[in-house]
Amino acid sequence: MHEMSICESILAVIEQQAVAQRFRKVSRVRLEIGPLAGVETEALRFSFDAVTRGSIADGAALEIIAPPVTAWCMPCAEAVEVAQRYDPCPRCGSHQVQITGGDELRIKDLEVD
């Protein structure tokens, strides 16, 4: 997906926060990006450097946390972990699996000066 526009959105949030929380330099950005968020993290890193150049986050380290893909298996009536959307339940093999987490696309926190 459009990693460049995601980075523009990240920078927009950072710049809003800079005014609200009074900081002028960002040294680290921590993101939470689930495997199902549709974001290619390597492309995101590349775009992040380009988009933040000359901004308040110029040179900031980008840390990406990847939470697991969690799902609810209806036949098992239990929470399970899967790798992708179309994976069957690892316990019973059923495809009646509802994804419950793994599409996070969040800014967690910033280290600022």
Place this chain on the structure above:
Amino acid sequence: MCTTCGCASGEVTVEGQAHPHHHHDHHHRHRHAHAHGPAHAHAPGLSPARMVEIEQDILASNDAYAAENRAALAGAGTLALNLVSSPGSGKTTLLTATLARLRDRLPLAVIEGDQQTANDAERIRETGVRAVQINTGKGCHLDAHMVGHALEELGGAAAGGVLFIENVGNLVCPAGFDLGEAHRVVILSVTEGEDKPLKYPDMFHASDLMILTKTDLLPHLDFDVEACIAHARRINPRINVLKLSARTGEGMEGWLDWIEAARAMQAAAGRMAQAEG
């Protein structure tokens, strides 16, 4: 520039709006926000690094615009459908065939998303239905902010009826952007691969209905309809499926029935919300 759509800075145009982005300046990002702080108040080395909790969804501002759109549409009794597909699936052909069948029964309007040209909006207007073209410039998807401006432009054209939003032909990017629609409808033509639901799972997961189009061509193709539906259900067990040919008209009634059922459901949900409120 729109906060949600950095990929088209300055190039997005909504027909009829000379400066499509001037209404929401307060939401816009400040490129020079760092200049608003106390000037030269910072002595290097004296203030230690600190952590700032953000915990904010990166697409939160898009989602806020989408919520505004959804509330406005529901308030006007408009059923909004977000039509997504790859380029060339026959979206516009299906749309014109649908409009021709519904225009005497219901108020209708169309928002057309394309990178360039107003060709599709012109095709729609030939049916007599009100259409607004959004050109996304370099952008790969519509976002809720652009759609909000298109809604302003349409006024109440689809009040009490149906608004069709034809998204940019792309099975990847539009998946992440809620526009405020009631339902997302993914259109797949039988001249494409039957494994597309597996190749582009996000889109099929985010859709309520899959329409297989160009079914009149099936006798000439190796497309396995049942396999395709099975693939889609692996990604999204709740997805509904319709098969039709906009060219011959076969299956169109099922699609019109689905729209009617969706309108009835939205109206019932509105009445329940009113009763509770």
